[in-house]
Structure formats: C-alpha cells, structure tokens
Amino acid sequence: MLRGVLIKKEVNKPTKRATKKAESKSRPPWFDLPTYKARPQLNDRRHAVVVGAGIAGITTACALAKRGWTVEIIESNEAIAQGGSGNPQGIVLPRINIGNSAEGVFYDAAFLKTLSELEQLKQQFPELNWQQGGVLQLGSTARIKKQIAHFKGTSYDLQTDHKSVCKEVQVLSSKAASEIAGIKIEEEALYFPQAGWIDPVQLCRLLLKQAGDSVQLTNNCHVGSIEVDEGVWILRDEKQSLVAQSDSVILANASAASHFTQTDFLPLNYARGQISVVSSTESSQKLSCVICHDGYIIPESNGKHVIGASFIAGDDSVETRLEDDRENINRLRNALPDLFSGEPSGEISIVNSRAAVRATTPDRLPLVGPVADAVFFAENYHDLHKGRPVEKYASAKYLAGLYVNAGHGARGLTSAFLSAEVIATQLNDEPLAVSDSIWQALSPSRFTIRKYRKASNR
Template sequence: RLHFVSVEKYPLSPEDLRRALALWPQLQAQAQQLLDQYVAIHQGFQRLVLANGRVTLTLLIGDALEQLPQLDARIDAWFLDGFAPARNPEMWTAELFAELARLAAPGSTLSTFTSTGWVRRLLNAAGFKMKRTPGIGHKWEILRGVFLGRPEQTPAPSAAKPWYARPAALGNERRALVIGGGLAGCASAASLAARGWQVTLLERHAGLAEEASGNPQGVLYLKLSAHGTALSQMILSGFGYTRRLLEHLQRGVDWDGCGVLQLAFNHKEAERQAQLAEAFPADLLHPLAQPEAQRLSGIGLACGGLFYPEAGWVHPPALCRWQASGTAIEVQAHHDVLQLRRVDGQWQAWDGQRCLASAPVVILASAAEIKRFEPAAGLPLKRIRGQITRLPQTARSQDLATVVCAEGYVAPPRLGEHTLGASFDFNSDDLTPTAAEHAGNLQMLEEISEDLLERLGAATLDPQRLEGRAAFRCTSPDYLPIVGPLADSQAFHEAYHALSKDARQVPDIPCPWLDGLYVNSGHGSRGLITAPLSGELIAAWLDDEPLPLPRSVAEACHPNRFALRALIRGKA
C-alpha cells in the first residue's frame, strides 16, 4: 500500500481540480478516481482511498506549521513543492524543516525544485544531507538529499507520552476477530480487510445492524464547535471520510446527499449558528433566512437556519453490509461472545461453553456490551434509549427535499416512509416501542414544521398504531468515541501512580498494553460520522501507518484517557 500525505493550505475546488487534471489526458483513469473521491474536503485531516485500497491519500488542509506537528507518521520520501522561496517564505523555515526531520524515517529521501542556497543550508542543519543535481524540464538545478539523523546539538522532539505511544507490532499473523456487527464493527472489519487481514466478525443477532445501526434512516448531522475542539475536528474528518464511502452505495435508497437544515428555533440556537457561520466556509455550512429555507426544504417553516449542503441521510444497514461484504471478512451470526481468554498469544472468544473463534487481535465494537469483558469493564460507557417513528409518505409530504432538524429530525421519504426522531430516555432498559414516545416524536415534528405535520395527516394518526423501533445509543462522558488499544488497568495504575502526586510527570515506563486488544465504541448518535474513520484509526495503529487524525484528536479518543484522569484526580 502507498500512503501519500499532502499539506494543502488552499485546496483546489472540485471544478478547478477537474480543469487542472484535464491537462494530462493520459492519466484520465487515475484522475477520475481522485475526482470521484474529492468531496467534502474541509479543514484538518481528510482521508481518501484510491486504487481499490492500494493507495491512501491523507490531505492535511491548513497551514503546514499547524498541520504537520499533528501528524503521526514515518515518512520515507519528501517532496517539497510550492512557490519559489522568495514568494512563499513561510514554507521554507527552520521550524518547518524540524518537523520534516521529526517525521522522517531513517534514510528518508527529500527532493525539491528549488536550489536556493539558504534552503539547502537549513535542510542540512535539520539533519538532511542535501546536494544540487541536474534539474527537470525547465529547472537547471534541483535539490536532492537523504535524512542522516537529527544533529546532536538540536533539541529532541517531544515523544508521545507512553500511555499514548503505539503498541509494539504483534508479528506476522494477520488475523483478527471483531465483536459486534454494527457500524463500528463493520468499519473495523473493512479497514483491516482492505489491508490484507483475515477478519472474523462475530454478531450475536441473526444479521448485521440489528441494534442502533438498524434504523431505516440516520442523519449525517455535524454538531460542530466554533472553537476547534477535538470533537469538532473528529466530526469534520469523519464526515468527509463517510461522505466519500457513500459514493459506493445506491443514492436514493442507501443514502441521499439532500443536505441537512438545522433550524434556528430559539435565540440560543440562532447565536450558536451565527458563530458557526463565522468559523466555517460556506461550502460546509451557511445560514438561510426563512424564505430561502422554506423554498429549499419544500415545506412551510417558521424560521430559517443553518444549511449543510453536503450532508443528508443514510440507511445504516446498507453501509454495514457493504463494508462487511469483502471476501476477507467472514460474518458469523448468532455468535454471542460472553468472555475473552488469552491463551498462547491468541485471544479466544467464548460463549460460556465453547470457544467460538480465536485470533491474535480482537476489536471490541459491540457498543456498551463491551463492558461485559473484564478488560473493558472500567470504561465509562452509558446507554441512552432512543425511539424513531416511521410515517408513511403522502402525496404532499414527498415535497420534503432535505433533512430538517430542530430538537428532533425528519427525513425525506425512503421507500415510501419518512423517519422521525429521536427520543432520549436515560432510564429505560426496555426496547419495546411506546405510544408515548411516538406522541413525543410527533410533538417534535410539530415544532419543526406545522405544515409538514398537516401534510402527513399526523394530527389524525393514533400513536398506539404507529410503527417504529427503539435502540440504545452508547456514549462516553466527554461525548468523544472510545477508540484504540486497551491496557491492563491494574498494571496501568501501578506504572503511572506518580501522576496522582504530580500530573506533570511523564514516567519513562512502557504502557502495559493488553497485546492485540482494541476497542471501537462510544459513538453516541454520531456513529455514521465517527465510526468509519475510527476503523481506519485502529487499522493504522495495527499496521504502523500514518494516523488518519491529528495526534491530539487520536489521544482525545484514546481509552487510556479515563484512567489518566482518575489517577490525576486521585480517584483511581
């Protein structure tokens, strides 16, 4: 597999990219692959998968000096493009070259079209051995070099803290078990299978996507922050990755990029939307006044709101089935794993009486059910019951052209039905749909649009007779997913107990990893956006690849964050 990482402060628009690539008709096949994947390219890390998985392009959208320090990778070859140093001096600094050295693998090569003397000297000072060589095309000379190592007099780059460092490689046996057949499990299986792993996916139900991932329509809703939080960065990167995956599915049945309209239904929401409109570009989100919102949505609305033109709805089971359809993935239904055992370097999955399967790697992806396994029992996952209502479309309701959200959401019809939801119940463990929650969903619909309520004839509908389904969302206290390798909790506490006295310490003690045990859970109501990219994150750890997310975001999602906080607060 080829991993290509590119930093782009001002990425081309899709139309400009199309025009630029047309200059090389001999590359039309490769260019079309790139254009097909070049959607939802926004600030931060954006991962594109090309050539049937053989090429991965990770775009770092933003300033190089902001993006490269967040990159976790080992680079074998550098190419420095950009304008001449005199025209673009911020691209040719000692600070930037120090980042290249931090990321360079031993013997990494470097080339650039420039042959300017002070650039060569700065690169030499960073640890590269550069020399001028005959140029290419109109260039008389260019610079080529190799990384010899960081000079002794330069300060060492800060290493990853041991509790966030990458676990050591496990060996050559590329087999894995994934427990859970929802969005997180299918994404994890797909990312590993794309890298040549043989994956056994164990699902306790009769088929995939039987629980929270089984709703007829889920919304690609970007609940962003104007302040660049880790969650907001995760959502931006995850949204782009999921949107590119959806291009493989059948539009109109499996998904639709019809856009999402978030109504400014009160003063607080209107203020939040104004901040977001200032913080993000218009191709991601832009405000609509009431008349324009009404025209675009196709229904009567009491207010305007914020429109996300690239978003829409997804049929989650279709995404799960597509991700689990690879020949390297074996789905075993009716396999309810109750216990894990570690025997001779293998994880064994037991149902209480017999060993169902074994492999050196296990990914726990069964939402809050992962707490049944002792290594994950301490993770602070909680279940929140949610119920959706299915409403038959009418001749007048089919005018709804986009997802519309307020406290709840309503989606355009799929196969003759609208999906309306979803309730939040923090106390119930019963998944039987209730008339009371159907009535509550109808109340949310009235708050979204009295006009659509009337078009659906919902005022005459009997909540006792409505159809729908209930499932548990699984979320964490900080609303970030829990993704990454698991450590032995008792050994972790003993190794880093000093943090309870001084949180600034970084003990030089390797993390006591439970070799080969990973988790992908806690996605809440954002699983469509965060679960697929989390599968890529786990695969990158296992195969020692560039991470698809900024280091700070990967650490913010790491399972060890909770044990660390407990130690620092003296509660471990």
C-alpha cells in the same frame, strides 16, 4: 526518550520528519502508541476477530480486509445491523463544536472520511441509498442558537485547522431555507449542504458484499468471555464453548464492550432511543432535505418518513413505547406545525416504531484504540496529580492485540469509518490515521488518565 518537551517555534519551516518527531515528543507516555512488540506479529496470517456486526464492527472488518486481512465477525443477533445501526434511515451529519475542540475536529475529519467512503461505495453499488440532499438544523436549542449566531458573524479563515466542514456550513434566512427544504421554514437555520441520510442496514450489507470472502460472519453467537493464552485471544460463548481465536480482537459491540473483565473500566453507558415511521402525505412529500430540530424528520422513502428520536439515558429497553411516539410527533408538530396540516384529520399516521440503544461516553467521543493494561496504568500513573516531570513516567502498556471501537453515541454513521481506520492502521503497523491530538481524544484510556490527574483523588 525525553518526553513533554516544548516544541520551539522555528524560523524555517520544519521538515515533515521533524514535525513527526516533535509530535511524538509532545505526546505524554500514557498516550504512547502500542510498541511494535505489544502489537500482534505481522505474519502472513493477518487475521482478526471483530465482536459485533453494527456499523462500527463492519467498517472495522472492512478496513482490515482492504489491507489484506481476513476477519471473522461474531454477532449475537441473527443478522447484521440489528442494534443501534438497524434504523431504516439515519442522518450523516458532523457535530459542530465552536472553537477547535477535539470533539469538533474529530467529527469534522470523520464526516469528510465518511463522504469519501460513501462516494466510492456508491460508484461500485449505485443502489446504495445515500441521499446527499443536505441537512437543515433549526435553532431549537440554546446550543444551536449560539452556533447560528456564531456562524453569522464568522468569515472563516481557511488557514485554521477546523475549516473543512465549517466553511461549508451556511446560515440561511427562512426564505432561503424554505426554498431548499421544499416546505415552509419559519426561522433561519444552519445548512449543511454535504450532509444527508442513508439506509444504515443496506450500507452494512453492501460493505460486507464489497469485502467478499475476506470477512466471514457468524450470527447467533454471543461472546460471553475473552481470555488470552500465549498471545492468542480466545473467545467463548456463555456456555464456555470456543467461539473464535486470534491474536487480534476488536470489541465493536457498543455498550457491551465493557462487559468483559479486561474492559470493565471503560465508561460506556447507554441511552435508549425510538424512531417513529410515519406515512408521507401530499404536503410532507415536498420535503427535500433532512430537518433537524430537537428531533428530526427525514424525506420520505417508499411513502414513509422516519421521525425521531427519543433519548433516554440509562435505559436499555428496546421495547417500543407509545409515549416515545407521542414525543416524536409533538416535537415535530412544534417545530414544523404546517408539515402535515393539509391532512383532513390533521393526524400523523404511525406505521411502525423501532427502539434501540446508543452506546454513549461521558465526553461524547467514541472509545477507539488499544485496551489499556489496567493494572499497569494503576501502578504507573496513579500519582499523575502530583505533577511529576512527564519523563519520569513509563510508556503505556496495553493488552496486546485487544482493541475497542465503541461508544459512537448518536453519530455512529458519521464516526464509524474514521474510527475503523484508526484501528486498522494501528493493527497493520501503519502511521496513525488521525492527528496525535485526536488519537489522545479517542483513546479508551483517557478517562482513567483524567481520574489519576484529578487532585480529588489524592
């Protein structure tokens, strides 16, 4: 098959089929999808094992269950959503990136997917604590200030790709922002009217409830190793006892997804974060939407606000620390000095703290897709920097049936649903759930390919 062919601009509108064909030709072979043979056989027993019961694992299991699969989730902890997904409140917000970067386009699509999934779930479970009250982003960093300046000067062209979220984003004057927030906002701010906050633990619980018997959960079980035997993946615990087996396995265990010998090339890092839960007061109860500054505060729920969050790269401790609470409070005071000022003591009372670890990647996009056969990649693509014609290269080879869905960083509540869909459509032999460029941007092999492309490796 000829690859890397430039798509000529046609005078007539191309047919859907022609567009699809052209797209696959523009995809370099190292980002080819797993061939049918490299995927597990689709037989009556559509069964998968997911490692990790956070939002990534649970959405993946549920996306497969919706397609008639049965799924086992294996989780180290005694309950679901005890890691990064275990905060009492979390923000659902896209990541704006000026221009048409893969990051911006992915989070844009992911945000819209999440909104539609949450709407459906709320219809079935009205108790879902999804509060779509909007999010105000203050210009606390140079990046956000730049975005505010950009959005002020832009009238969006609805023909552009990156339109769907951006056209909703508004720059509000301090007066308009104050009206929406219900409290005094001293500066202009970006407003995301469709965004909001959710209870992530309840979300995970309701997703499993919706899936019913199709998804089985095993708690208190740490997967220590995986190995493949005649196309079947065998998962063992740290004592080498058999935990589960299946021809399809999805590693959704955050930064630990790279702890297996087959995946140790994945560049997953971690960053500790701590939220502080503070008592609401008469004045803070007026807050009616999420405010993000260089931290954030979420409107009260049951008399408490979640404020957050510290971010310490390279630290995986989940012990709560006084200094993180202080940092959360100081940031809040700097951004919104009047919010708690009505209190006699002026004190902000912390009732709880919670620390967890985010799994991060160098380009802030998650790793979603099939796991590369690292030996094949090294043998076939190590000389990419030489610039040989693309058609000289063989199609990518993957470890059949092994997938990863991890590295959701600080936006897992926004990115999980679409990422789950990417995996489920692949396993179920359906057309890609995302554009070809997003598929490449999420590919777990992208860093290996970037390394081989770099001239410095010569």
